[in-house]
Amino acid sequence: MDFIAGWFHHLYETTGLNFTVFYDPYDWHRYLGGLATTVLLCIVTIVLSLVIGALGALLQSAPSRLARNAVHVFVVVFRNTPPLVQIFFFYFGIGAILPASQGADGMRLPIISNVQWAIISLSLFAGAFNVEIFRSGIEAIPKTSVEAAEALGYTRFKAYVHVILPLALRVCLPALNNNLVNLVKTTTLAYAIAVPETLYEVKQIWGESQNVLEMMLVLFITYGVLVGILVLIMHGWERMLRIPGYGR
Amino acid sequence: MALAGVLNAAMAAEGVDGIKKRGTLVVGVKADYKPFGFRSPEGAVIGIEPDLAADLAKRLGVKLELVPVVASNRIEFLQQGKIDVLLATMSDTPERRKVVQAIDPPYYSDFVNVLLPKSSKIGDWADLKGKTLCATSGSWYNKDVARTYGAELSAFDGSEKPLLALKQGNCVGYVYDQTFIQGRLLEADWSGAYAMPLKGVLPTRWIMAVAPGNDTLKTFLEGATKDWMKSGLIMAEEKKFGITPTEYARAMHDQMAAPAK
Numbered sequence: 001m002d003f004i005a006g007w008f009h010h011l012y013e014t015t016g017l018n019f020t021v022f023y024d025p026y027d028w029h030r031y032l033g034g035l036a037t038t039v040l041l042c043i044v045t046i047v048l049s050l051v052i053g054a055l056g057a058l059l060q061s062a063p064s065r066l067a068r069n070a071v072h073v074f075v076v077v078f079r080n081t082p083p084l085v086q087i088f089f090f091y092f093g094i095g096a097i098l099p100a101s102q103g104a105d106g107m108r109l110p111i112i113s114n115v116q117w118a119i120i121s122l123s124l125f126a127g128a129f130n131v132e133i134f135r136s137g138i139e140a141i142p143k144t145s146v147e148a149a150e151a152l153g154y155t156r157f158k159a160y161v162h163v164i165l166p167l168a169l170r171v172c173l174p175a176l177n178n179n180l181v182n183l184v185k186t187t188t189l190a191y192a193i194a195v196p197e198t199l200y201e202v203k204q205i206w207g208e209s210q211n212v213l214e215m216m217l218v219l220f221i222t223y224g225v226l227v228g229i230l231v232l233i234m235h236g237w238e239r240m241l242r243i244p245g246y247g248r
Numbered sequence: 249m250a251l252a253g254v255l256n257a258a259m260a261a262e263g264v265d266g267i268k269k270r271g272t273l274v275v276g277v278k279a280d281y282k283p284f285g286f287r288s289p290e291g292a293v294i295g296i297e298p299d300l301a302a303d304l305a306k307r308l309g310v311k312l313e314l315v316p317v318v319a320s321n322r323i324e325f326l327q328q329g330k331i332d333v334l335l336a337t338m339s340d341t342p343e344r345r346k347v348v349q350a351i352d353p354p355y356y357s358d359f360v361n362v363l364l365p366k367s368s369k370i371g372d373w374a375d376l377k378g379k380t381l382c383a384t385s386g387s388w389y390n391k392d393v394a395r396t397y398g399a400e401l402s403a404f405d406g407s408e409k410p411l412l413a414l415k416q417g418n419c420v421g422y423v424y425d426q427t428f429i430q431g432r433l434l435e436a437d438w439s440g441a442y443a444m445p446l447k448g449v450l451p452t453r454w455i456m457a458v459a460p461g462n463d464t465l466k467t468f469l470e471g472a473t474k475d476w477m478k479s480g481l482i483m484a485e486e487k488k489f490g491i492t493p494t495e496y497a498r499a500m501h502d503q504m505a506a507p508a509k
């Protein structure tokens with residue numbers, strides 16, 4: 001660690017490239033904290049958006065017209081508006097209306113924190129896309145497969161869970177892959193409501209050290225690695241779900 | 249009177265004439281205070297204050313020599329004659345005015361302070377420990393506030409979003425330039441439920457200084473300071489080094505640049 005710090009100090013002195021995160025412990029801890037928050041945001045929002053997508057796709061073919069319309073409105077609203085606007089809307093708009101508890105020192109304590117708002121907002125945004133992605137997968141399933149499931153005595157819900165969704169998932173994985181990669185990158189927008197994720201911390205660091213270029217490089221590499229890991233997992237999942245002879 | 253004149257002349261040997269004879273103006277500046285005086289990657293001292301010092305040398309038609317100083321030695325350097333002018337983020341205090349000659353008007357000024365709800369029980373900076381403060385991302389003192397007072401900072405772009413977040417109770421207060429906070433408190437929107445009960449911290453008014461008795465240099469520097477304010481040089485320097493122009497710099501520019509009545 002001392003060697004690395006020394007090297008980056010030397011780099012700064014000789015070239016002017018100031019990678020403070022690699023030799024200033026304070027900046028390093030801020031960067032690590034940001035990375036941890038980003039990873040948390042990614043994992044939670046990916047899981048939630050998948051759940052929202054699956055539920056939404058199920059409700060899209062629900063017998064109740066109300067449920068179908070509700071999903072439609074949800075998709076239109078969250079897919080067609082910018083995610084940054086949604087984050088601001090939740091944090092500054094909804095957050096202001098919600099009741100808040102009273103802190104010990106007489107301060108207003110919001111019931112939902114900025115991190116929680118970011119998770120809610122990003123999950124809904126990515127979830128809206130996932131609904132449509134799952135729909136594309138469901139519609140690609142041969143009608144005969146669904147009929148076969150029904151003939152076997154599956155209820156609508158059971159057929160969805162055990163037959164339709166697994167088959168649909170296989171078909172829509174590449175599209176889902178794209179959307180989740182997008183979601184990982186969109187988590188950076190949470191910086192706008194002061195969620196201490198990677199971009200937020202890096203911005204603080206370059207605000208103080210004026211090393212924008214260097215910190216930009218760190219950012220690019222960080223997200224390159226994060227997305228790389230996600231893609232690796234998703235490709236592994238695709239291989240796992242491969243059905244020999246199906247879809248070829 | 250005559251005696252006093254002789255004494256002054258002796259003490260002000262390095263006055264404007266002395267400097268012109270020597271051909272070099274020696275200015276004490278900070279080398280560790282971004283963006284007012286800091287080291288470039290090549291090791292040169294650069295920043296707002298070195299630029300202002302360069303302007304002084306240009307006005308005198310002499311070369312400039314910068315001497316890096318720190319808070320603990322700068323006044324001694326001036327008293328010992330190692331530097332002609334002290335231009336090093338020095339806050340204006342009565343104690344310092346006793347030992348050096350301050351140049352008026354102060355060339356720069358601002359506090360850092362916190363906008364707090366009146367219902368808040370925070371009465372001291374120490375009470376902020378562990379509390380969340382809204383802040384503006386990129387403010388150069390954020391790190392200082394966080395480290396010195398143990399406050400958690402929630403930084404947003406610009407000043408409107410942190411103010412909104414404060415109103416919604418997402419933080420206990422908004423830490424920002426005091427002049428800005430004062431401006432807000434003039435608005436009915438804020439004056440009702442908010443206040444600025446804490447003492448401003450971090451920089452106060454910043455003064456240039458010369459050795460006691462160096463009246464010719466003092467007079468020259470006072471003229472130069474007024475010219476900077478008139479021409480907007482200080483504001484231009486603030487912009488050049490990426491800091492928000494302070495209310496003080498703006499007000500002094502307006503005041504000095506206003507046509508004489």
